[in-house]
Amino acid sequence: MEPSDPTEIGPYQVVGRLGAGGMGRVYLGRSRGGRLVAVKVVRPELAEELGFRRRFAREVDAARRVNGLFTAGVVDADPDGEVAWLATVYVPGVALSEAVAEHGPLPETAVAALGAGLAEALAAIHAAGVIHRDLKPSNVLLSVDGPRVIDFGISLATEASALTGTGVLMGTPGFMSPEQLTGAPIGPPSDVFSLGAVLAFAASGQGPFGRGSAHGLMFRIVHEEPDLTGVPERLRELIARCLSKDRTQRPSVTGVLERLAVSSVGLPDTGSVLDARWMPAAVARTVKLRSSAVPAGPVDPPEATATRPIDPASHSGGAVSASGADTDEATPATLLADEAARRPSPGSPAPTETAANGDREHATGDTAESARKPIPRRAVLALGTLGGATLVGGAVTAALLSQSSGSGPEAKTLTATTVLSGHGNVRSVAFSPDGKTLATGSANLQLWDVATEKNTATSDPVGIFFTSVAFSPDGKTVALGGGPLQLWDVATEKTIATLNPNVWNVAFSPDGKTLATSMGDYTVWLWDVATRRNTAILTGHTDRVYGVAFSPDGKTLAAGSWDKTVRLWDVATEKNTATLTGHTASRIYAVAFSPDGKTLATASDDAAQLWDVATEKTIATLTGNTFYAVAFSPDGKTLATGMNNYTAGLWDVATGKSIATLTGHTVSSVFAVAFSPDGKTLATGSDDQTARLWDLTSLHLPV
Structure with missing residues (x-):
């Protein structure tokens, strides 16, 4: 025990300190009659908070009513004392x-x-x-x-x-x-x-x-x-x-x-x-x-050792x-x-922990599968490359080769010009309409000045990370998805609305009047931004909906689901006008329209695909990776992809050639990509807890 530890708590002599938690310290106590109890002492800052003691007393009264053979019941408490505490049956x-x-x-x-x-x-x-x-x-x-x-x-x-x-x-x-x-x-x-x-x-x-x-x-x-x-x-x-x-x-x-x-x-x-x-x-x-081993008198708690067990996770x-x-x-x-652990693909769960009990840390990252078996790679063996991709079908037939492929034009390898750190895992990135600010979604929202590379604003954490961020077309509001749907005012740096609590991705209509959100209940919700009211619920998907995007004219909404389909909706009539099938893996993570609205890009476990919106046909398929993010350049001639091999890729949409592989992220996958409005910079986000900016001017992108 420490000098600051009490010798008595209420009627109980303190025998030793058992541990500590977010609520306070826990002591082993002995009653005058010799009965051992576990006494939990509430932290002073909690006890002093308005309303806490009232809630605490109410919960203690309820807990005292529990009378079960397999429970350690509450036997005593003093919610109103100078130090608030409760005692439970001590279970050796x-x-x-x-x-x-x-x-x-x-x-x-x-x-x-x-x-x-x-x-x-x-x-x-x-x-x-x-x-x-x-x-x-x-x-x-x-x-x-x-x-x-x-x-x-x-x-x-x-x-x-x-x-x-x-x-x-x-x-x-x-x-x-x-x-x-x-x-x-x-x-x-x-x-x-x-x-x-x-x-x-x-x-x-x-x-x-x-x-x-x-x-x-x-x-x-x-x-x-x-x-x-x-x-x-x-x-x-x-x-x-x-x-x-x-x-x-x-x-x-x-x-x-x-x-x-x-x-x-x-x-x-x-x-x-x-x-x-x-x-x-x-x-x-x-x-x-x-x-x-019941102590007879006051003792110190056992020393922590390298093999001391803790709760997993x-x-x-x-x-x-x-x-x-x-x-x-x-x-x-x-x-x-x-947090320093990493998570690969949504859909390949797998864990890592560095803990006091000596559990090994899995170098593959914060996932559930990596601890048990290697993640299968969908390499295209005919090309003789593990990291490459193949483009097949429709209007274009060409091999998209990684730098290591050894055949075809050699793609360049590009390293980031700027690394923005200070996040947790970065799952979403978005440029402001004027291109001066980058928003990153992690355990909180962060805004960055692109020119100075400085963090200019940070929101409060909400207990879960943001999987999607989107600027309104006027740049005044940021919508956040990944837990509760939040609208954040850029000028005041305050949350101005919290709407549905189970939102994955968000997208503003081009006029900024409507917000679309993908939901875990297999639906897409449309919101009136001015009134913040739900105006429509689009149904039809049979599994969770993840990616959402408006067409450039705002008339069509695309939604990608884990049911292997992409649905197109007429925003005015709220009718499902098309269902695109062709992905063989279950999860579609992202969708994006080309700037002219004629092509739709989709990203999934098995491939990234390009679709002709008018004919509803697949015109190209990129395989050889799991794809998590897709984005068109402002001129529509370059496609950026986020992939599961620590890299992002740039592709020439017209020729089907790989332009560059963007390397430097150190963990898991690249989950987010976004072009700046002038097309000269690409932003990426990864579970290595960084967002990165890539200067594309040296690549001589298609014109």
Whole structure:
């Protein structure tokens, strides 16, 4: 313990310090009668905030009503004292996160027994009118008489304070539900989602959305499917249902209990969860050893070591085990701004974590697949190149060769003239209409003076990163997508409107009167910018819609979806006038009209394609890469692409030749490209946490 630590909290003698979190410090306390409790002391700045103590008292009262066999209940509290605190039953045991770190994934029967105990705990918590909101491996303690759920019922008071005060988002990235990230209503299904994530971790050794930055984890939770590699087949279907993005499709906790009954999953009976037989022998020995090591007097917390276990994917809040693990709550305001992990393609989830427990960091970046298997490359072997692309079909038939191809005209390699740093992962870039300012979307919006390369404005973080930024045609407003739809006033540097909470990409009409947003619910919404009212919902896609773009005359809207199609809509009549098919991979990430409106470019997992808008036919297909971004130069003669091999590409639209490969990004993929209005500069964004500017004047682009 430290000199500043108290010797008594309320009626409890402080025996030792167990850990710390975003809410405050946690101590091991002993009552006068010898009972051990875990005492959580609220941070002074939280306790002093207007309304916090009232919320805290209300949540404590609700938590006291929880009476479940597999919970560590609240036994005492003083919300109104000079120092606000609460005490819970002390559970001597091992956190699930620690058990898996030390002994590996649990066997199938143990995961089923664990799931049944946790479902029963959640049922008791929900019956008291409480939502846990932060169920994670370090909030699950394995004890000699079964698993226990801790830290329930007190996050709501802290969440309200943090969100309104400093932009902190309560919960643990990797185990939060989509609702917690998108602003949708929170209820029991949110805890069921977290339960599925915890069980996937117990069964496979890592969370279903990988490891790494909070930023990347949040994106994967909202937008991508879980990776259940390593989860036993008989448990996989149930866990997958718990992890459904649609909360109405998740089972109830009662349903989980029914499915995890021994007779339902077809697993052999390994004994009651109320004795140690349900756990692997090595874990049971650790639990028993830990349970016998109860301190008799004040002690210091154990020293941190290189093998000290932490929660995968986070340093998160309020978790306390007998080990004294310190697990601070994740704070997107800081984690998203400073995160160093990377994420490849949306659709190839995969994790990295550099942690105190010595987990290896995967050099391939912040993704879920890279930790398990190499990412397949769609190289065109006939050309003898791994990084090349092939253009086939329609009006043009030519080979688009990378510099390493060895045949055809040699494409140039270009390096960036300017590197803009100080971001998290950069997923969107846009020039202002006058070309003097660049907007970048990351954990927040940043504006940059292109001439001086200085950051001129930065928005507050909102707990998720911006996947799309767009200037209004008059340059006065920036629209932001990737979480809540926000409109940001450039002059005042303030958010002037927050609209739908589940927006992916945004696009202004050429006259600036209409805003289009792509949605996770398979629709496109149109908004009146002046009134900020939704004027139309365009339906027809059968999966998430990602890319949106208006034609130059504003009469047509294109939308690319993960259902492998692009739909064209008449903006005036709101009718679907065409459906373009031809992509073979499921995800279309971006769409862009040529300046004359005659050609549409699309980017997807399998190819970038050019389409004749009038005939609705494919006129060219670029393969050999995963393409995430497309943009036409202002004269329409050059196409820029962002790709999955750390590069961007420039292509001559008329001849089908590669003009240049833009190298220098150091991580994952290039997710964003944008030409300046004069066509002399290209901006790119990547998960190496930089935006880069490329001087194109030396390339002698097509004229």
